[in-house]
Ligand SMILES: NC(=O)C1=CN([C@@H]2O[C@H](COP(=O)(O)OP(=O)(O)OC[C@H]3O[C@@H](n4cnc5c(N)ncnc54)[C@H](OP(=O)(O)O)[C@@H]3O)[C@@H](O)[C@H]2O)C=CC1
């Protein structure tokens with residue numbers, strides 16, 4: 095299935111661990127890097143990542159390390175949260191000409207850049223790609239079928255990665271529209287927070303459908319303004335992930351939104367990419383003179399400057415317009 099000697103995965107969170115399990119099950123040697131040597135010790139002893147993906151037994155061919163120079167020759171997948179990506183790169187070796195594949199979703203708060211752009215800025219000589227689309231880590235690790243987008247500006251390189259990183263349960267579709275795939279993966283989390291808040295506040299399924307649809311319009315608006323293709327947003331990395339994340343209680347972004355709608359507490363240690371990304375997108379959109387009312391509402395909800403009823407009133411009182 096692959097020409098790669100092996101695959102390295104940076105970040106032993108839920109997603110990095112799930113990807114490592116699936117690729118190794120496909121017969122490709124994988125080394126999973128965690129910065130915490132204690133966690134590496136426990137994962138070796140227990141044959142699983144009990145902290146992030148309990149019950150998912152490591153297959154043969156999956157190795158763990160706390161030394162990032164120990165990764166095999168081949169692509170390196172970066173599966174850390176978006177706002178941690180730049181810092182993670184600073185602590186990692188150069189990796190030469192090995193392809194670096196961003197596996198995170200979001201926009202960097204300090205720069206307005208997406209994950210592939212951050213990697214390209216920090217590692218200008220490396221080939222860069224993006225793996226994104228609708229999938230929960232638990233589904234991947236359980237071997238359930240998933241379809242994702244592998245985006246790479248260099249189509250030849252993208253084809254090799256598509257071939258090499260597809261697994262028995264991950265079917266990869268290829269795209270050269272990296273910006274479109276980045277924007278879709280980032281914005282769907284913002285919209286999932288909005289949908290969760292609506293459901294949590296008892297506004298109903300019709301309100302959720304409206305938010306998903308008008309949220310999709312915001313995704314396309316930002317993507318087109320950044321030079322992406324509209325059809326990318328209609329694919330797995332946009333519409334596909336929007337559909338999954340806005341409708342499933344397995345989504346952390348959605349559950350965070352529900353907690354806002356219910357006025358309930360939410361564990362601050364849980365990764366919720368849409369929160370920082372909503373703020374980053376608001377800044378970006380304003381600098382580009384783009385109208386992003388749902389994103390603005392989500393920022394207000396997260397910052398506590400808006401209650402759900404006030405956000406709703408703001409959205410509903412906007413001037414009527416063509417769809
Ligand atoms: N979970 C899912 O179902 C999916 C997640 N994703 C995306 O994957 C990305 C990661 O999410 P997920 O795995 O769920 O997050 P988790 O919260 O489960 O884990 C994040 C991991 O990143 C590690 N990390 C943070 N900073 C660094 C660093 N500087 N160097 C090395 N490792 C670091 C953390 O290590 P430590 O514990 O030491 O802090 C932790 O293991 C997100 O962008 C998310 O949107 C995409 C699809 C599905």
Ligand SMILES: O=C(CO)COP(=O)(O)O
Nearest residue numbers: 227228229230345346347
């Ligand atoms: O990206 C995901 C599904 O595609 C995971 O969503 P959450 O980060 O909201 O759990």
